[in-house]
Amino acid sequence: MKYQYTMIILNWKRPNNVINIITALHDYPYVTSIIVSNGHPNNQLFFKDFKKVVCFNDSKLNLVYGLDLRFIRGLSAQTDKLIIIDDDIVVDHNNLTKLLNNYEKNPNRIVGYEGRNMESDTHYYKSPPKSQYCDIVLTRLLVCDKMLCNLFFKCKPIIEHIYREGKPYGNGEDILLSFIGKIYYNVNKHYLVSNIVVTELPNQYSINGHNNHIPYRKNLCSFLKLYIDLFKEIICIKNDTTIQQNNFTVIDNNYRKLYDKNVKFGLNYTK
Secondary structure (H helix, E strand, O other): OOOOEEEEEEEOOOHHHHHHHHHHHOOOOOEEEEEEEEOOOOOOOOOOOOOOEEEEEOOOOHHHHHHHHHHHHHHOOOOOEEEEEOOOEEEOHHHHHHHHHHHHHOOOOOEEOOEEEOOOOOOOEEOOOOOOEEOEEOOOEEEEEOHHHHHHHHHHHHHHHHHOOOOOOOOOHHHHHHHHHHHHHOOOOEEEOOOOOEEEOOOOOOHHHOOOHHHHHHHHHHHHHHOHHHHHHHHOOOOOOOOEOOEOOOOHHHHHHHHHHHHHHHHHOOO
């Protein structure tokens, strides 16, 4: 492997799943650390026997960031490359290697296991079975550059008026991250490794069971497509400032100007 990786896991109400994931992947040689963000005050996990694991009590931060905690903790990673995995899926070493090999062939994209598309008039729909390409890589299992987490928080104010409607808060983080990645890397699609084998873990408390889950995500996708030029301005800030992978500069005054301009869009937008 060319890169070393940090794995990010959110622990909420399925701590036994998190334990299973860490037990399975702790000794994977190219994962230098595993960060566990404990968002629930009554389900705090801390590991003494797994030296790679770093655990945070994020129960207070969860009140502010929700599912975005995965990107907050991604920013604290010691490696530039991240593996983000949900707590309802586990993969063995061989299949993780298959995923990472595909990423390292072309790291200028997000690579994952399961995806969705957003280009049609329906705005949000499942990728065809065995498809290798998608617009949105789900956070169930994906590989990306840490830099995208930084861009995520620079772009998020534009969608806050929609984002706060998600249940729980942060639902749709995969949509925005993937959307930003397509703009930044100037690619039409991200990549799915459809032939890897995963093990599904118990998924009680799944967020996709909420009645408004799909309508909310369609609304978010519709807004992103409508105001794509706004995101391009922020991701590729003008005034002769070039953003490059792992080496980018943000002009605060320019960003503030863009943000103030965007408030009007947020107030006027309707479904």
